[in-house]
Amino acid sequence: MEAYRKLLLLLVLLLGRASTSVLDNRIDQFELDNSSENSCNLPDTLLQEIKTYQPIVNKIISGIVDGQFAGKTWESLSQLVDTFGARLAGSEQLEKAIDYVLDRMKEDQLENVHTENATVPHWVRGYESAQLVTPFKKNLPLLGLGTSVGTPRGGIIADVLAVESFKEFESITPDQVKGKIVVFVPQWESYGKTVVYRSKGASVASKKGAVATLIRSVTPFSIGSPHTGGQNYEEGVKKIPSACITVEDAEMILRKYRRGDQMTIHLEMEDRNLEPFVSRNTIAELVGTKYTNSSVVIVSGHLDSWDVGVGAMDDGGGALISWKALTFLKAMGLRPKRTIRAILWTGEEEGLWGGRAYKDAHKTNEKEEFNFFFESDIGTFEPRGLDFSGNNDAGCIFREIVKLMSSLNATDFETPTDGGPDISHWTSRGFPGASLMNKNEKYFWFHHSAGDSMAVEDPKNLDKCAALWAAAAYVVADLSVSIPKDVID
């Protein structure tokens, strides 16, 4: 996922919510104070109704974790990523993977299996090489950043200027920067805080005349692997090549620079931006017994990935549990009142393009069409619970639903949500949604790197995540009431 976008969208949400309060589908008995569980005052009938789901939730969980479906999610994910590898937006591999998933969804007897088009950027990585040439030769493993331009053929050889922060860079004059490769070496604080160097470094450096930027990979821990990710050129600024290097090399360069060592780097990148590409969101349903195309519950993750590693963690796991939640519910003969729709987004990594296209295509009737949005895009390690976004009324209901997940030891409820980038197209405007919280303390160790592989995914944890996903979606989709929402028009 692109967590920095998530932060921006959260800000939009908070500002929007403060200024507007359009109540939609409101349950009037609820208090609106969002500060704590004590502000909830659910009708006893609804409380009792939610509790009646405990046996079916337990059945769903035991079937997926200990029963006939145990291990199936890992096996399916492994088949997918072992067959197609990485799935960059615009690539043949992603489109082949979409076709493959469609076929498998049909085999699973899911309903309304189809795709909907989404135009995505088409950036491609070419040959990439960086070498410290002065004062000694050292290969610097690197990964160009999404949307980065390449170097001229043969590359560029330039002196190095290294800084730890944008603040430090402010004090440096354009004369000192001109013609140099600027190396940004921010200490890791958090993804949200540190990723600004990756997303903005090229523009910041270019304004003062840098010829390229190399940035410390955005990770708290490294074993010599570079991490890629998106970056954005500011309007009107000369586009210069931008890549991440390893933590190890970046820190070495900063130490040497501060000691006054003169350094020269030969950088060659054949990365380039092609014409936008029409990709597809991959969709399947378990059609509701009472509502079919209204009050739909979405479960989602993105099928695309960066082009390094195989995207098993980001976001193969999230995509798989969304797909398999439907498969397992169907196989167990469980069909709720409302439709559950799995959406495997495309083009998430380059800027949430799949979600955006879907939002635009379903805009007209969206308040009626959508009841709730689930998204898993911050790992499928051992689940902890669900991270909620929506109004207080909705939160009060959802908090009770999460309590049903005690047999998974996954009853944590937090709000606002912190990890639903694609569904932020809706949650940022007041639609209710939730993200899967899991024990993902090592998530950024592997994120956007060659370490994003099946080795990160544990079969039992994937089962538990799929179970949580299926059970929570089932209850939301089957409740007598829709989840309340305040949508900003």
Add this chain to the structure above:
Amino acid sequence: MEAYRKLLLLLVLLLGRASTSVLDNRIDQFELDNSSENSCNLPDTLLQEIKTYQPIVNKIISGIVDGQFAGKTWESLSQLVDTFGARLAGSEQLEKAIDYVLDRMKEDQLENVHTENATVPHWVRGYESAQLVTPFKKNLPLLGLGTSVGTPRGGIIADVLAVESFKEFESITPDQVKGKIVVFVPQWESYGKTVVYRSKGASVASKKGAVATLIRSVTPFSIGSPHTGGQNYEEGVKKIPSACITVEDAEMILRKYRRGDQMTIHLEMEDRNLEPFVSRNTIAELVGTKYTNSSVVIVSGHLDSWDVGVGAMDDGGGALISWKALTFLKAMGLRPKRTIRAILWTGEEEGLWGGRAYKDAHKTNEKEEFNFFFESDIGTFEPRGLDFSGNNDAGCIFREIVKLMSSLNATDFETPTDGGPDISHWTSRGFPGASLMNKNEKYFWFHHSAGDSMAVEDPKNLDKCAALWAAAAYVVADLSVSIPKDVID
């Protein structure tokens, strides 16, 4: 370090000790049962003498850890590896690093600063590339193994055969292997058990007609980095290219192979073996007040490294604490009765060549020349204590010395030693020695990979290791008695 060699040498030691017991410099009062501390019966006068070193040990430790030398070891190591990078045997960088260390040792006013020649293999890594070309294209990061031959120019394209173990490979006929690239994917058990695939894989596969081998990197944990290391061709077997790939890719290839997926890899390696090179062991002393060139106490680590990462952990840390132990003792005005000699070995990684050359050159009078051998080559994380090798009499004394390290919380005593590859040239023949034990649970995560960098080294832990080194060497060198030994002639 090359731990598999250590295991072999330990075996030699144990076999040798069982068959021969030449007592040398024996303290007759001691019991010879080596089973526990209870078998010790040190004379009270010696016990008391060792205890009198507690104040000076505490002074050494506090000076290095909390006093004027705090942080100096990390800073010196950082200067070394940031200035020269990796230091492969036979490389210009290693020889420049040796010259640099000699100059710094002289600046530190160490004594008898000099080098002694050691002929080392001269293997060089050339361009290396592996790509899965069928059924989809995927770059497979790899590192050729020391002594591996290259491929023909343009590389080889061959079908893949993947197995988990040599046992599984035994059941496969040469017809099935001929012309293939054999991928060995052993599960990690321990370094000693798993490294045999790296050291022997090429010969095992070649005997059945393989054209190359790719081996799962020998590590328990990976973030997409390959790990290099040595390998050995058996006599009379055709030499085929051999490299390690990442854990992630190796496991993917094994899963695909077991599903029946046909895979083709394009492998190109320009690695080659040049003529042996005359390198140097780097030596400095703190000359004893009573003995100068006899009963010497050696403190050591190796200055060479593999050519990936910068060899800060393997074995920059061990080399630095050996050098700086002398520097700090000298600066504190502490000079023991016996000479302490720091030796920074060369050519360790290719097979303990520096130690071997030194042993051969000092063979004639070795029993008189050497009292005790220290080596640090399994990390300089937080120290735990010392790992001893030698006869029971020596162990009884050394156990008491280790007890003096309580202010470092580093009083663990284990035996036999498990981590002194270069000094095994002596300890395997009955000379007493010890290796630095430290909290190195993550050692193999970084070992022989791009992750071997200053990021692994903690200034405070390096101070503690240097303090332990200096204090233990001082006491051994100053004791009224030499450490007993049973040397196999």
